[in-house]
Amino acid sequence: xxxxxxxxxxxxxxxxxxxxxxxxxxxxxxxxxxxxxxxxxxxxxxxxxxxxxxxxxxxxxxxxxxxxxxxxxxxxxxxxxxxxxxxxxxxxxxxxxxxxxxxxxxxxxxxxxxxxxxxxxxxxxxxxxxxxxxxxxxxxxxxxxxxxxxxxxxxxxxxxxxxxxxxxxxxxxxxxxxxxxxxxxxxxxxxxxxxxxxxxxxxxxxxxxxxxxxxxxxxxxxxxxxxxxxxxxxxxxxxxxxxxxxxxxxxxxxxxxxxxxxxx
Ligand SMILES: NC(=O)c1ccc[n+]([C@@H]2O[C@H](COP(=O)([O-])OP(=O)(O)OC[C@H]3O[C@@H](n4cnc5c(N)ncnc54)[C@H](O)[C@@H]3O)[C@@H](O)[C@H]2O)c1
Numbered sequence: 210x211x212x213x214x215x216x217x218x219x220x221x222x223x224x225x226x227x228x229x230x231x232x233x234x235x236x237x238x239x240x241x242x243x244x245x246x247x248x249x250x251x252x253x254x255x256x257x258x259x260x261x262x263x264x265x266x267x268x269x270x271x272x273x274x275x276x277x278x279x280x281x282x283x284x285x286x287x288x289x290x291x292x293x294x295x296x297x298x299x300x301x302x303x304x305x306x307x308x309x310x311x312x313x314x315x316x317x318x319x320x321x322x323x324x325x326x327x328x329x330x331x332x333x334x335x336x337x338x339x340x341x342x343x344x345x346x347x348x349x350x351x352x353x354x355x356x357x358x359x360x361x362x363x364x365x366x367x368x369x370x371x372x373x374x375x376x377x378x379x380x381x382x383x384x385x386x387x388x389x390x391x392x393x394x395x396x397x398x399x400x401x402x403x404x405x406x407x408x409x410x411x412x413x414x415x416x417x418x419x420x421x422x423x424x425x426x427x428x429x430x431x432x433x434x435x436x437x438x439x440x441x442x443x444x445x446x447x448x449x450x451x452x453x454x455x456x457x458x459x460x461x462x463x464x465x466x467x468x469x470x471x472x473x
Contacts, residue, residue, distance in 0.1 A: 431464025
């Protein structure tokens, strides 16, 4: 499959990694659909891509909604006539411990509620499932060559303080095996699925954090810096064009050692 002439849909395409992927694929000749909750982000990315001469549409949608998912798939097909690449990059964090203890009594003073658990599961896991499911439906029914891309994280090994987020990223890392196992069984051979597991990446989330904390994080990274979203986008671009990469999740971390902090 070639990027040039393909149609790509990127959820979370209004910011960070999704924005970089959308711009990379557009620069290399894909038509792109940007899906995001934030209209101002969509407008900015759509303008940038149009100014650079790319073909793009923006769709405001919530990836946790089945109706919204159906809407953005339909809008993409109406605008561009097919779908080849679906990158599920919409994601959120809501960190916390499962239990917090009272310093004096040692008894549980607070436990993580569903208010912190459920939104992360809904966006990162259910949202990814709905996007990939409906993109695959369009690709199967259209008979188009396709690539499905869930976004995992090195936190798939289990990160203390991120029981909600890590749970979704474990699942995202396994989706390629499960989905391609199903496609293989059904003789659907024209659609691949490759997960991407980035390490610490230079998106707003990390570049804006306390610089001492950032330095501490980078102490575990072999290349000594954050991964650039453009480097993640280039890996996804490579996966589009290299038809032998399938049913697995690739890490791009700059050599992150001790991703769950075990060595500290
Ligand atoms: N930044 C990192 O270091 C890093 C590392 C590993 C994995 N990841 C993963 O990469 C993905 C992108 O992360 P990022 O750093 O680019 O984040 P980001 O916050 O920069 O961008 C995420 C985008 O998703 C959108 N979004 C959030 N909830 C949505 C919803 N319900 N429906 C539609 N859009 C929604 C946001 O509006 C935002 O534009 C996430 O899945 C994240 O878990 C990021």
